[in-house]
Amino acid sequence: QSALTQPASVSGSPGQSITISCTGTSSDVGGYNYVSWYQQHPGKAPKLMIYDVSNRPSGVSNRFSGSKSGNTASLTISGLQAEDEADYYCSSYTSSSTLNVFGTGTKVTVL
Amino acid sequence: QVTLRESGPALVKPTQTLTLTCTFSGFSLSTSGMCVSWIRQPPGKALEWLALIDWDDDKYYSTSLKTRLTISKDTSKNQVVLTMTNMDPVDTATYYCARGGGLDAFDIWGQGTMVTVSS
Numbered sequence: 001q002s003a004l005t006q007p008a009s010v011s012g013s014p015g016q017s018i019t020i021s022c023t024g025t026s027s028d029v030g031g032y033n034y035v036s037w038y039q040q041h042p043g044k045a046p047k048l049m050i051y052d053v054s055n056r057p058s059g060v061s062n063r064f065s066g067s068k069s070g071n072t073a074s075l076t077i078s079g080l081q082a083e084d085e086a087d088y089y090c091s092s093y094t095s096s097s098t099l100n101v102f103g104t105g106t107k108v109t110v111l
Numbered sequence: 112q113v114t115l116r117e118s119g120p121a122l123v124k125p126t127q128t129l130t131l132t133c134t135f136s137g138f139s140l141s142t143s144g145m146c147v148s149w150i151r152q153p154p155g156k157a158l159e160w161l162a163l164i165d166w167d168d169d170k171y172y173s174t175s176l177k178t179r180l181t182i183s184k185d186t187s188k189n190q191v192v193l194t195m196t197n198m199d200p201v202d203t204a205t206y207y208c209a210r211g212g213g214l215d216a217f218d219i220w221g222q223g224t225m226v227t228v229s230s
Contacts, residue, residue: 001173001175003157034215034216036216036217038158038217045207045220045221045222045223046158046207046217046220047220048216048218048219051215051216052216057218089157089158091158091160091216093213093214097174098173098174098175099212099213100148100160100163100212100213101160102150102157102160103157104157105157105158
């Protein structure tokens with residue numbers, strides 16, 4: 001089971017919107033609505049930001065939104081803030097024998 | 112409040128067996144639908160899902176590591192244990208336990224424990 005593909009880095013200025021893609025296959029991202037997104041600041045544990053493609057857990061800013069089209073899921077951060085600078089990972093359920101797969105990770109830089 | 116905490120050795124030698132314990136509170140692994148996963152992250156690299164155990168004692172493993180991993184639970188102690196055999200320097204990583212996995216997102220994570228494999 002290969003990792004889901006994410007861009008290595010994405011950057012934007014404060015107040016702008018950015019989108020991070022997460023590309024898989026019909027066996028994972030494309031086949032199920034069980035895609036989640038995690039934010040990880042340096043030296044910290046990941047934090048759940050989006051689950052089931054587009055749902056936000058309680059307490060997560062509505063500046064974060066998720067979507068999916070075909071085999072690609074996306075995380076959009078609107079009104080970019082300095083505190084959003086972090087690594088972001090997608091994850092999906094997969095029908096392969098490996099139950100879950102993560103993305104390659106994206107470093108978000110706020111210019 | 113749901114919390115998870117990983118514990119185990121910080122340093123293991125090549126070929127040794129690693130045993131990690133995840134002690135959790137705020138939920139019960141005997142509750143229908145509940146599950147706990149182990150995930151690791153080598154320094155500067157991406158997250159990698161390793162294993163999951165659910166409330167019904169069903170167990171799932173990463174295909175690439177299946178032969179080396181064993182996951183178990185002690186419901187009375189609120190603990191999940193992961194063993195990994197034949198440790199190699201490439202297994203050097205921060206190991207996390209998290210609630211969830213499978214169809215569920217990993218909603219709560221432990222702080223992680225760094226394991227270095229070196230002679």
